[in-house]
Amino acid sequence: MDVVKTPQQAAVTVEPPPGEPVPAIELVKIAKTFSSRRGIVTAVDAIDLVIGEGEFFSLLGPSGCGKTTTLRMIGGFEEPTEGQILLYGDDVVGVPPNHRDVNMVFQSYALFPHMSVFENVAFGLRRKAVSKAETKARVGDMLDLVQLDGKSDRRPRELSGGQQQRVALARALVNRPRALLLDEPLAALDLKLRQAMQLELKRIQREVGITFVFVTHDQNEALTMSDRLVVMNAGRIEQLGSPREVYEHPRTRFVAGFIGTSNLITGRVRAMDGSTALLEAAADECLVVPEAASAGAGVGRDLDVTVRPEKIVISEDRPGSGRCAIRGRVAEVVYLGTSTQYAVATAGGTELSVFVQNASDADDIAGRGADVWLSWRPDHSLALVTTQPAPAESRSDLSGGNQ
């Protein structure tokens, strides 16, 4: 117990990203296994994470990847099988939820049905024996913040889904926790309300300045709202970074496929020039992949490469040298309003998506069945780490993901 309290030790294990504020939450090699009748399930597999104070931080991943379990361990509802959870440097493993200075917004909202909105929001303050006058003032302020003033005598069931959501938020925030944990809080709302609440949540977070740890399986939501996020898969962290980094520079096949529309090209490396790889391709095609060495590229080995569809340019003639270029035939053209999506089948048998903005001067670039060239700047070819290597290797590779 004593050993874990030294912040230096934690700092050695997980280096806080440079320039980030004081870490509010640190997860050190945290793991959770459940033993059920069907055997042992590893829900979270040795995760390292540092979340800065005041950050809007998201855990993004498909259903069942361990997001909820991670969040519940921070909140104290599950105890980790291994590892440490540090809240501002203090190990809180073993501390019950009512003594942890974090609050949670549950997916079901979990509002107390037999209490009014006011009573719900005041619940935490009453437990801490805050004076009547202060309770009244703080609850009132919080209901103002979430725009529910005038609804304080209602019962939760008399409110709409969006309003219940705000009560749940107010009930947690009124305690001024050191971090707020949100488990898919918008999942139950319809699309329009969800989008409005995304902006609303951002505004509230900026106003209160509290660290938000936000769980979602919706990549748009995570990209829109987060300062930083991790993409999780099967209990592990695939990538950590800002929304832009994760979108523009996916490190693994999984991330490339999970976020946005991704084109995947697999080829054999013909030559390496420093860390830049040259992929085998048909005559006069050219696939240059910079920074491929760190992704484990080597001559004669297969390499996965991704290119975002909006980075690709379609042309009839071969583009100038210095651009990555491959040939293909247009298989499908889909008009999307602001843009047009082309599906192009390449000679190698893969299908690539291309988004072209429908600018005022743009003509129909190519019709179905047309033979075209696809080209992009070499720095838009992204080498992907194969997810095959030994766990230890991939983990050390990923924990320093935010360079």
Next chain:
Amino acid sequence: MSTLISPQAGRQTTSRPDRAGRRPRRRWLLPLWSWLVIAWLASPIIVMIVFGFNDTTGKFNIRWQGFTLRWYRDLFTIPDLTQALENSLTIAVIVTVLATIMGTLLGVALGRYRFRGSGSINLLMFANIAAPEVVLGAALLSLFLTVGVPRGYWTIVIAQVMFSIAYVAVTVRARMAGLDPSLEEAARDLGAGPYATFFRVTLPSIMPGVLAGALLTCALSIDDFIITSFNAGNTVTFPLWVYGASRTGVPPQVNVMGTLIFMLGVLLALVGVVYNRRKV
């Protein structure tokens, strides 16, 4: 009516004559059936209430001889009967309190956790409810005889608590199963310890189940005859007294007391309904 305007009205014509043909028959069949059932259920109660006002003079209160309020005035003129009613009511209160507390705790535990022995407890509760009362009563009697416990007021209490716990536990367990577990987690999250969580969140949420269990227990206790008769010793409860008197003639005071107990039950049930409306 709106189906007539709807665009699919034409398509529905095939099924309509069928439905229209059945509807008039339903209109009298269902109400008739309902009234028959109500009459069947209510007739003994009505007879009991009416004969509490019968100006009878003989030993047997079975022929209508005119209206009187005499029996309400002379309600407590039969000391043994008064004592029996008092026993029944005090036992009912004690049993209801004890069985509701124990049954609620058991129901919460069974509804929320899986633990070693929870399966056997579920089975035991089922057995307790399903077993014939004669068997339970006789078994309990032989237990009391073996251990050498003198039968009387408190053995009645023990026996009735024993068979009531299962009823409370079952209603509470059902209520617990429908309770979102994150409610309790939210309470813990907001700083409530285990006790505050139970009394401020869990208990209010399952209160309808607890009240239903309590009402059931109270009703079972007041009119239990079989198990009580095995374990009563020399103590006499209301049902035991009435049974004893039925051989020589039941005085109209019994009807009056029955009426009052019935009214109390109706009142409690109404309170329960109103409470549930307001809460959930």
